[in-house]
Amino acid sequence: MLRVPSRIGKRTHVRGCRRQAPAYHLILEGILILWIIRLLFSKTYKLQERSDLTVKEELIEEWQPEPLVPPVPKDHPALNYNIVSGPPSHKIVVNGKECINFASFNFLGLLDNPRVKAAALASLKKYGVGTCGPRGFYGTFDVHLDLEDRLAKFMKTEEAIIYSYGFATIASAIPAYSKRGDIVFVDRAACFAIQKGLQASRSDIKLFKHNDMADLERLLKEQEIEDQKNPRKARVTRRFIVVEGLYMNTGTICPLPELVKLKYKYKARIFLEESLSFGVLGEHGRGVTEHYGINIDDIDLISANMENALASIGGFCCGRSFVIDHQRLSGQGYCFSASLPPLLAAAAIEALNIMEENPGIFAVLKEKCRQIHKALQGISGLKVVGESFSPAFHLQLEESTGSREQDVRLLQEIVDQCMNKNIALTQARYLEKEEKCLPPPSIRVVVTVEQTEEELVRAASTIKEVAQVVLL
């Protein structure tokens, strides 16, 4: 046997690249190298919808700029305002004339309460006026933590969080939980703050008829059918129902027991906005949940502003700890606004003290509401819109004249004449172009505990007389 020459042996141990690579491989490598070169030379570009380039150009041609300051009629209400001197308490001085206040949301009369004012003054002397910082940046004072604690204890929830502006409370709370792709079922009569919160959340909004549980169930059922068609999408979609306890725009109460039933049936979360019902409804003023006797843990988030019954500024949300805690980083109005001035927080704490000490005022308020509600029935031309126990209700024209401006003018005439007779009323104002479902024009009447029975009777008769004169 011939000895294998060592050269051949050496050759087989040489590095593998010497063995001829298969042809397809070389072709593939060539393609890949060409691809790399193409990649290195390609420009960056943004993906665009290539379909409607021509449509864009047409739109640009057609566009006409609107004036920066649109023409406004001379009698626009924002240009002719009434001037109030002094506090808007039980007697309010409007344009130099002292009237009985039926317009400010001072339900429990705490605006002028000497104890509340003393607490605010003491806090002013201790802390100064403002906090000059958001909650996360040296803006958290002991009064804030105290107020949050007190509110949580009062509402019997685990935790509460304070916002420094009532409008921003619900408008920050909704987008903190509801994002793109989530679904929110909301009442048509929801207030403007809720509408802005929904707009900021970028979620799918489904409106149901005011207080119509059948309509809501229909929408929920439709959504359930959609979910069954696409279970993977349904699994990542969150569902919310947003309602108000007492609606600002209509003075009606939401049917909370049915809502809780629907919540558990269709697996949606309830956000309850209690600005008008906090400190008004319920045996101790805890709101709609106490009024109906519903367990507060059934409601996922309660949001209210402290600008009505509590006669302070700002708002709060309360609920389970893990729900409220999320807003400490995700609530835009909480993280990125200066915190509530300490004097207002101290005033709110004192107001809570008063509410806890005299639980009888809620029954008194309810009785007064019923009284004036009854007294205002049967006015020719005006109808009362709202529950009998709602302290803020509306007087709408029984028959609209056909144009909103004319209706507004008629109601303004009634308001002006009542003002001449020393009853201060106001019309419910809306940003007419911005509201989703614009309510009809109305006069909003507010009842407070400080109004005496004679004053209520006098107000009712004044409105009756004036309405008869104006509406003939």
Place this chain on the structure above:
Amino acid sequence: MCCHGLPVGGSPSSPGCFVPLIQKTGGLLLTAERGGRMNVGTAHSEVNPNTRVMNSRGIWLSYVLAIGLLHVVLLSIPFGMYIFLHTVKGTPFETPDQGKARLLTHWEQMDYGVQFTASRKFLTITPIVLYFLTSFYTKYDQIHFILNTVSLMSVLIPKLPQLHGVRIFGINKY
């Protein structure tokens, strides 16, 4: 490390090690956007930081080092990268844009959907280079060739701009 044939090391600013290679190919087209500006732990105005992760300081070097460490288990690298770039969607943190990127993979989120940026080019070229090295290593054996080519294609094809946002058969859609 030397078997990669790349000069690794030098300054902590990651792309430095790639500069010689790029200048050799004559295209100074990996522009100056790379290497910058995700300040860790400070406030920034970036709505979705996920889009700039691949541009941040040191990330390219870390990527190469991680590949080197996983070099032992060669096939796991494209598999791992595929999971992180093209399977997992959304962000691990909350973003102030109300969940715009909830249904987008990391690749689709990079640079807010702008195609052919520096990081995207880098992440496309690296698997190709790895592929060359692996096939060189496995001596062009047939079975290895098939496996490597399939894994390369599975990593390259989702990176095409035509497949931005495409979910085949609705897999991974929600």
